[in-house]
Amino acid sequence: MKNRSLWLVVAALAIIAAPLVIPGLGGEFKGADDRGSEAISDARPGYKPWFEPLWKPPSGEVETGLFALQAAIGAGLVGYVIGRRAGQKNVAH
Template identity: 45%
Template sequence: MERSTLIILAVVCIVIFIAPLVMFSGHGEDDGYFGGADDAAGEAVESTGFEPWFSSIWEPPSGEIESLLFALQAAIGAIIIGYFFGYWRGQGKDE
């Protein structure tokens, strides 16, 4: 690629990265920004008056532990997927 093309792509990437930070500066989850689909679905279910018929077996003691478990789950999944893609890719190589 030409140098000018790379510079243009770099500028576009920087703009795409910074634009949401500038547009939503000072806004947070309390204002309804950056809330996930899980939050919206939970609020929709709660608004109907539905009561769950079971409770969790174990609740993580804090949000940090919950985030740690989620990240660990994602890492294990990435390792498994990466292993199989690497194995699949290695099968196509001649020795």
């Protein structure tokens, strides 16, 4: 069991380090929104969006923080539901 855990940690570190070490694997991190906007701009240079956002965060850091908060809330909710269901199965038996 210890050997398997060690290999999982090594694999996780390799996945994290690969884009930073190997050139051409995307050292610059961009989200799907940025890549989608770039693809649209390349395909149709004169394209204008149908609407503008209702609120734009003051900086990229705020936007990233809000995204991380959203992900944390979602992960907490999913973890709660899974834990609750697992607990109900243990009580029922």
